[in-house]
Amino acid sequence: MILVVCTAFPARAYELPDLGESARTTMSEAQEGQLGREIMRQIRVDKDFLDDAEATEYINRLGRQLVAASPAPYRHFEFFIVRDPSINAFALPGGYVGVHTGLISAARNESELAGVLAHEISHVTQNHIARIVDSQKGSALTSLAALAIAILAARSDNPQMAQAAIATAQAMQIQSQLDYTREHEKEADRVGLQTLADSGYDPAGMASFFERLLAKGRLYQSEAPAYLRTHPLTHERMADLQNRLGEMKYRQHADSLDFQLVRARVQASEGEAADAYNYFKALAGSRQSDDATRYGYVIAALRAGERDAATKAFGKLDPDLASPMLVTLAARLRLETNQPVKALAILKAGLAKYSGYRPLAYTYVHALLAAGRADEARAFVTERLRIWEDDQNLFRLLAESDHALGRRAEGHLAQAEAHILLDQPAQAMEQLQLARQAGDGDFYTLSVVDARLRELREREQREKKP
Ligand SMILES: [Zn+2]
Structure with a gap:
């Protein structure tokens, strides 16, 4: 370290x-x-x-x-x-x-x-x-x-x-x-x-x-x-x-596409937006340009508010979308240009190909919410939570879906679950209190709220003891 x-x-x-x-x-x-x-x-x-x-x-x-x-x-x-x-x-x-x-x-x-x-x-x-x-x-x-x-x-x-x-x-x-x-x-x-x-x-x-x-x-x-x-x-x-x-054998390792994309993504997000944009613009126009530099260029262009340049640059990217990161970028471009239905079609195909890639699932929920389909968003998150039960991002998205549907008590409970997973007991308790006060919680929701509150209080007591 x-x-x-x-x-x-x-x-x-x-x-x-x-x-x-x-x-x-x-x-x-x-x-x-x-x-x-x-x-x-x-x-x-x-x-x-x-x-x-x-x-x-x-x-x-x-x-x-x-x-x-x-x-x-x-x-x-x-x-x-x-x-x-x-x-x-x-x-x-x-x-x-x-x-x-x-x-x-x-x-x-x-x-x-x-x-x-x-x-x-x-x-x-x-x-x-x-x-x-x-x-x-x-x-x-x-x-x-x-x-x-x-x-x-x-x-x-x-x-x-x-x-x-x-x-x-x-x-x-x-x-x-x-x-x-x-x-x-x-x-x-x-x-x-x-x-x-x-x-x-x-x-x-x-x-x-x-x-x-x-x-x-x-x-x-x-x-x-x-x-x-x-x-x-x-x-x-x-x-x-x-x-x-x-004493070791030399071993060649080819970089994964995701490594190259993440590095470009990080570089495109550094420093001033205009500088990053100009840097990637020059790089993407050069002879060494590859999918990673084009990806970085799209990210930098979106960050600099240059949507047309972003869309144009994306057209030159790998049409097979060989990485789930390219799928989410394709969807993000559609979302930023108010085409949630197109974004959803891209994401659906992407999910069939990369079902274990969580950021794709998150983007899909965002797109459903942007398209005004909160009920489907909620159903999808609930289904994914059965597999990824400790995923605080999913609980945050569940809270968003619940709130979009006007299910206030459940929304606060979901937000509390996210705080519990992040080890933020004070914020979790606040959300649980809000869930109680919301007035629309059914019997099942309220019993989970009470159970969580009890657990958090017991934990507080335990940690106070030396
Ligand atoms: Zn060290």
């Missing part, structure tokens, strides 16, 4: 042998998960938390593929994206792994991005975070507030936040403890490299990305990439990586 292990939680106090998964600390996996959820609760409401279903779906698919090849394939992981142009990624307690948009944008190929993720995953599977939090018991580190400040500040350019982080860091006497951090880094490199290779990516991706960062850091020392500032990359580490790589 780039930021938490490397800066915010330096290890100390006892020898950390290279033991991996079997070396559980006194901090249980459940406690670690609880700590992670608390931090995520704050990150999810941060303005830079990227609420983009397609990019999030992609990073979770990539992450899950790596976790499956890791030493702890059954552990809980959740990957999320933070809107931040600096090149960085970080792991939090409980398997929550954050990726900066700057990292996705800067990765030259999918194996490079997978390499950084594999390193982060290894910090979790090797219990580095748990060991460090454990060793800090009783100190300021166990204070959630300090932890959250350090995490948010370390990836922020806000000088006041950075000041707060420095103060926290000093309080934790970071300087004298970096040795153990290096051990963690080396172990994360070693385990991460194996995971990367075992999941079918090119293991050289990890080394090439780190090398490029190092070269960049030498050129611009004052503006070294965030990854280097928070994550000491030593020449010893590089040499270790190269040695291990020498």
